Amino acid sequence: MVIAAASLTFLAQLLMPGDRATALMNVQTGQQKRWTAAELAPVNKEFGFDRPLPVQYLHYLGGLFRGDLGTSYTQHRPVTQVIGGQLAPTLILTLGALVTAWVLAVAITVLTVKRTRAVSALGSTWEALTASLPNYWVGVVLLVVFAVKLPLFPVIGGSNAWGTVLPLATLAIPLAGFLGQVTRDELEKVLDQPFVTTARTRGMSDTAVRLRHALRHAVLPAITLSGWALGALVSGAIITENIFARPGIGQVLVTAVNTRDVPTVSGIVLVVAVAYVVANLLVDVAYALVDPRLRGRS
């Protein structure tokens, strides 16, 4: 996965229109002109553009193994430095949002699935609505309502606990809706399963059946999707960090895309890819914990 992502980002760097050194000089100076070979030579040397492509590719991959993500076009610093300090706040935000979303989703589904028609409809409507809200809109509304109109929270977030509340909610609410929809569908199916009836015929209460039997089955698809959800969270975090001017890789990334600083963008893409592999491993572990049927296979 990481190697695939690395090849992809390398390819992206090649695909920049025109000669890379020329593009780079344009980006750095803000001018649009043809540069002479003499002017381009130091750039080509600094970034190694003068070497054959396969060599560049291997060099790039080799660098990755040593933890070298290349050099930023705009800042002339190693990409690792540019990204380094920004990782922790983003990680805290996304993981916090994932946990919050899970708690919300499970609580709402267990309480509302297959109750009276009105309660179930309320739950599923809430999920359908929140699941389709774009992060930017949730963020803006929360900002306007809870920071501007009712000044409960700071407008400029910062990465302290108080400033994290709104960004966390921005990320967690749509995700909770999404996870809730998936869990609701599954819980509805599971509650129709014969083993649920069996448990009821033993004298178990409806709530106990939901918590002890059905829930465990119902969370399986949502767990599988949590790997994917982390991706959505990273996307959302980029936007959220921008709204609340919160430090994190989102800020760095948007600046980099705007200045077409491809190495920095690629670096972030790769870091996310690594985070992703780890996340999916964790998802597999979580799945096996919940569903013993998968243990000992594969």
Add this chain to the structure above:
Amino acid sequence: MTVSPLPTAGARLVRLDRLRIRPSTAVSLIVVLWVLLATIAPDLLTNRSPTAIDLGGTMQAPSWNHPFGTDQAGRDLFTRVIYGARQSMGIGLGATALAMVIAVLLGFTAGLAGGFLDAVITRVVEVTFAFPALLLALLVISVRGPSQATELIAVGIGSAPGYARMVRGQVLNVRQAAYIEAAAALGHNRWTVIRQHLFPNAMRPLVAVMTLGIGQSVVWASSLSFLGLGVPPPSSEWGALLDAGREYITTSWWLEILPGLVIIVVALAATSLGRTLQHKLEGAAS
């Protein structure tokens, strides 16, 4: 495919031209028709011009006269939203179509070929699918620079892996269906079976998914614009409106929240219609 239960008997149905349509579906249809009208003939929905500047009436909050308020140049936001529909829907439709073309090509090749080719395509698709779509889109933009075409390609490529995964799953699913074997047992050749049974049945759910996808694409495109990486501001494309309104969030909330709301309503309508279609198709198949 799992057999999905038919819509519950309890679902409220209203008679609408003798069609049994749920109220939510009816509302969604109206929204979609409204957007289509705005796309084709925006001048039928408003008599203002999206570019008419009124420096005496800048930053007005929503009122009867200006239902969505006005912006820093006194332009009527409601009119701008209507005129922005064409560009936004263009991006949404284009991106979805692009994604579908990529997805069908990859999905069918993988699903039908099997073996090594399948393994390679599946691997690539899984990797890119698992990857945050926004990052993929940003990578495209960082390479090509922001523009409408870039936005379309970025969103299209960003959402293609998800569809490709589904198409392949669908092909494999239909391949295993008993009616495929039954057709082979009747003596039809491989190509007839693919053309007559496999292709149409594998494509069937995609109609619904595409409807769903258009709404998602509009949202994705607006997210990119919101970050200032989409169509640049003088345009009234919905995402561009969001981008333009960001500066004024703390003072003029409507510039940000109302266009956002329009995007959400359109996306919800598309999703709801897509779901209805899905249920109809699955209901007919199960």
Add this chain to the structure above:
Amino acid sequence: MTAPTTLDDTGDDAAAPAPDAAPDLLTVENLRVWFGTTEVVKGISFTARPGRCLAIVGESGSGKSVTARTLVGLTGANSRMSAERIDLAGVDLTRQSDRSWRSIRGRDIGFVLQDALVSLDQLRRVGDEVAEPLRLHGWGNKRRRAERAVELLDAVGVPEPELRARQRPYELSGGLRQRALIASAIALDPKLVIADEPTTALDVTVQAQVLDLLAASKTRGTSIILISHDLSVVARLADEVAVMRRGEIVEFGTAHQVLHAPTHDYTQHLLDAIPSEHTRGTRLLRPPEGTTEGPRTRRPVDRDRPVVQARNVSKVFRGPDKINRTVVDDVSFDLYAGETLGIVGESGSGKTTTARITLALLEATSGDVLLHGQPWSDIPTAASRPLRKQIGIIYQDPLSSFDPRWPVGRILSDALATGSRPPSSKAEAQERAIRLLEQVGLSDKHLTTAPLRLSGGQRQRVAIARALAPEPGIIVCDEPVSALDVSVQAQVLDLLTELQDDLGVSYLFISHDLGVIHHVSDRILVMKSGKIIEQGDADDVFQQPQHPYTQRLLTALPQLAQA
């Protein structure tokens, strides 16, 4: 109301156990259940007594399962019930709160559902599942309950109970799972056990063991209510039988009386519909009213003309665990013109794989199949395609074998086009499709119908029409009636026999049901673990089985005579 409310109207019956040995445990009077506005149980009354088994028998939609669930207060959402009286040992079950129901379920009434694979929680250990009623009713402490669960598993005949208790349901065989489910139902020694289709989906030998287990608990004084669609299963266990149809009890009496001297037409109809050795060569159902039918002449089997010859066919599958498993092992047989050759075996015996190789839809690992004496199974696909019109197939689940987008007419005209006389025009195709429909007892009004809108029996008729369309001489029938209610099954079996008499087609007929096989087959192959272990004339195999496995199968086979 046609249902009598007492049991002793046949008190002089010698085969019935001594009546009125104990007072009634459960009395139900005038029970009604509605789903929405539809009444699904229409005022039924019955009683159950300690140490006896009451069987409630009916086809799908008869309301038998709903009745069972209502007795434990779990009829389901959107339902309503009323009854003059439901009395369990002095407790009025019509007026129980949710909380008091919970103390009754599991403690006073045990409930066994069909197919323990889905009736036990797959994610939990068998021991925890068995001990759950104990925990819910505050029995002992955690350690004692775990020990008790092992004892219970031991008591229902699960070998290595300590090990099994630690395993999960999917790690156990079907029979062991069903025993574990029963162990959990009888954990608190309830006075009443309700078993809803407890042996459906089980192989016949396992089925017999599970029924014996229920019988054992009956002799210990438990009252059992057995819900089943299968009259022969009921015969093995029941003391009294209630026959339900469309929400009503149409006949009620001792098992012996109901099964051997039924007074109601419907019961007679159900009994007639059961295929067995006695029904061979006859119609199961009387011809529809108004049609008079002379005696049919069966086409003779032409023993000189084999139409299919399987020669030492083997099939080896390589599992995901890289282990080769031989699914079909050196199978040889001949099928003659106009003959029905039955293949019978339990699940996993290799029957369906044999069928698919015979159809050349699956390549044999070794050996080959000849069609009309010509190479067939091992020639290239392109070469075999023109021969396909000579051999057709009917599946167990017809619906999934139809393209969901096509109406019946299109399905048939597509099949007609593959035959040796493809229709030359649309009109001819339509006309011939209608003729096919009439041949299988349907009509032109079904041409535009989607298969989804047809009943199970009608779907199988369409599948038969499709198989007949290319005018094949051979039809492979793979469990064609297993998913059907007994009276619909009888209609389809009658139709197949009729078509054979009219058209002279040969059937390779695959089923797990010994009764069905005996009814339809001229000759029989018994398969076990991929091998043919016995073959011969149907009557020979059934009357003088040579192989111990066949003998075991036949002993386990539930029979009406047991009542």
